[in-house]
Amino acid sequence: MKFLPIFLDSKAGPILLIGAGDPVRARLRLLLAAGARVRWHATDGDFAVAGLDAVAASRIERLETNPGAADLGAIVAVFCAGAGEIGVTVAARARASGLPVNVMDDPAHSSFIVPAIVDRGDVVVAVGTGGASPVVARRVRERIEALLPARIGDLAALIGRWRKAVHARIPDMPLRRRFWERVVDGPIGASVLAGRSDEAEDSLQAIADPSAYAGASAPGTVEGRVTLVGAGPGDPDLLTIKALRALQDADIVFYDELVSPEILDRARRDAVRIPVGRRVGKPGIGQDAINRLLIDAAKSGQRAVRLKGGDPFIFGRGGEEIEALREAGVACSVIPGITAGLGAAAESELPLTFRHEALRVTFLTAHKARDASSVDWSALTDRKMTVVVYMGTTAANAIRDGLLAAGRSPETPVGVFARATRPDAKSVVGTLDHLPALVREIDGGPAILVIGDVVSHSAPWRNASPTPLFHTFQMAAE
CATH class of the missing domain: 3.30.950.10 (Tetrapyrrole methylase, C-terminal domain)
Structure with missing residues (x-):
């Protein structure tokens, strides 16, 4: 990862924009769409922009002073597009002042890059290639555009409106996560995506016991489970969609030595990761100890993934683990993987x-x-x-x-x-x-x-x- 993706609050203060032609107008429209107030130095003196409504136009401050000596006070970020050497000069001043700066198509003089963006209201997806290939980023964005439901932003907005109220009623964080997952994946989420937001609001309002809705057997408790997941032979692209979902839902991942870092990276960022494998000729913790770790994790209310190279049921000792889980009364399931052969x-x-x-x-x-x-x-x-x-x-x-x-x-x-x-x-x-x-x-x-x-x-x-x-x-x- 060459650049850390960070979302900038474009309303935190004015943004300085320097440049000319179609490139600067494209940046201007992007910033206005994000609600920014823009101080624009047109290096060619042409401030004409077609198609802006009155509200958007009112957030533009057109400056005819020397852009190379632009006032950086109170500025939250600097964008240069089609600005030539003036852009490089301003970028150097901005970086010296600790301001984030982007010079279009010039990563060497930028402290951040502008990704390809999928905009769904409250849901925004940023796709970047570290500045190496904007065309590749756009192609990825196009695929994501095709996959994301048009109203996914409405669903995020609904959750945002209810978040504080639900969190006040469910103090336990894992249980809260289960609650929202059931909202997103269940009938309420389906109602929003189908355009029936009012119906979804009524359904949320009608939930008398959020803990029970989240699947707790008693207030403040969460029922854990273990999923044996086949990681395949090594290529992360060979993981099944179901395996990816399990990794994204996991609270804790117990993984074998042969599972590659690239596959582990597909797990949820805040999931605990515990190695339980061993290399040839070196002692491991033993199968009984692994079984106990899985059982304890589930009984503490966690969703555990046992991530195994290849397929769990082909020389992976998955059968032994399933039997131990059943005997302990732990809910379990198996997601097959592509075996190494x-x-x-x-x-x-x-x-x-x-x-x-x-x-x-x-x-x-x-x-x-x-x-x-x-x-x-x-x-x-x-x-x-x-x-x-x-x-x-x-x-x-x-x-x-x-x-x-x-x-x-x-x-x-x-x-x-x-x-x-x-x-x-x-x-x-x-x-x-x-x-x-x-x-x-x-x-x-x-x-x-x-x-x-x-x-x-x-x-x-x-x-x-x-x-x-x-x-x-x-x-x-x-």
């Missing part, structure tokens, strides 16, 4: 099944050599079966030896896919007899092993020589 396959254009070639897929875990030795490899020798191995890099020798001893061909195509869907993803392909050497090529995990003829259909294999022993393929970051 599917993420790696999609990124590498590797079909895990293929008509007439691969009719079955087996997912297994081989965290250590002793895990691999306990696998019945004789059940995995069918050429029409794709084998996807999780946590198998440290047991690569045992996996290869087990499959070869059971009769799988040493020429079977295999792939090692490390850090799938992340910017530093890396893939290595080759044959089964070279599996340990392939693992050594990936520079650390987490990694997925895929064993089967389908690997020969993948992008890394196509980019390799006709008969590779192994070939490294660095995935390009988007």
Whole structure:
């Protein structure tokens, strides 16, 4: 984040505007729309502005004095647009005085930038690119414009009118948040968005017990719950919409070691974040301790998210956590995620099944050599079966030896896919007899092993020589 988004109170005092032509008139209209009083120095002497109503026009003070010596007293911000070198001079004076200043298309002389804006009354969305690409910001704004309901500002205004009254009746902050979430997401919010604001006002007025409406079982108490959320293989864009909602609603997030910072950033800003994962070879707090943390959080009235890499129910011990929560009488639910095997396959254009070639897929875990030795490899020798191995890099020798001893061909195509869907993803392909050497090529995990003829259909294999022993393929970051 190059710039911290901050909303300026444009009514706190006059704003100095310096410039000429269409750029300065565009800034003028923006400032007037925000209710500002504007002191305008037209550097070309042309103060004509078409289409202003009398109220807006009355908030413009046209100044014909030297703009380079403009009075900065009582000014709350300075805008320069189409002002040339005079704008740079005034910007330097403003910055020396500690005033926020923006010079259009000139971040080097600005202390803030003007974002692309979605204006819905009391709801304003600002989109910025740090000044790098206003066109990209506008495209993002256009998409947000299409998504936001036209009356979302009316809903915010309704809540603003009732906020003090409701807060006086619900002193507990988590319970207040639940109350407003139910207002926004329920029939009252739907009434406002449909243009029936009077009906929504009446519905709010009719709520006799706000605590009960918020879902409290007794005054001052909140019923907590736990949601197991699959974080996917690493790319935050692969989170489901439901997962994003759970992260935004969470009071506390318990996350695994493999969950990326970019995904954690999708959680609500004030949510407590507690790491409970562990790296290979290092002790963690243990599953029983994790279960207890989840139970305690829910029983204290918090909405807890257990954020797990991949999918909670594929080698994620989600089943154990759900059972512990049920036994403790804690409300719980599961939001699936894209498991690492599917993420790696999609990124590498590797079909895990293929008509007439691969009719079955087996997912297994081989965290250590002793895990691999306990696998019945004789059940995995069918050429029409794709084998996807999780946590198998440290047991690569045992996996290869087990499959070869059971009769799988040493020429079977295999792939090692490390850090799938992340910017530093890396893939290595080759044959089964070279599996340990392939693992050594990936520079650390987490990694997925895929064993089967389908690997020969993948992008890394196509980019390799006709008969590779192994070939490294660095995935390009988007």
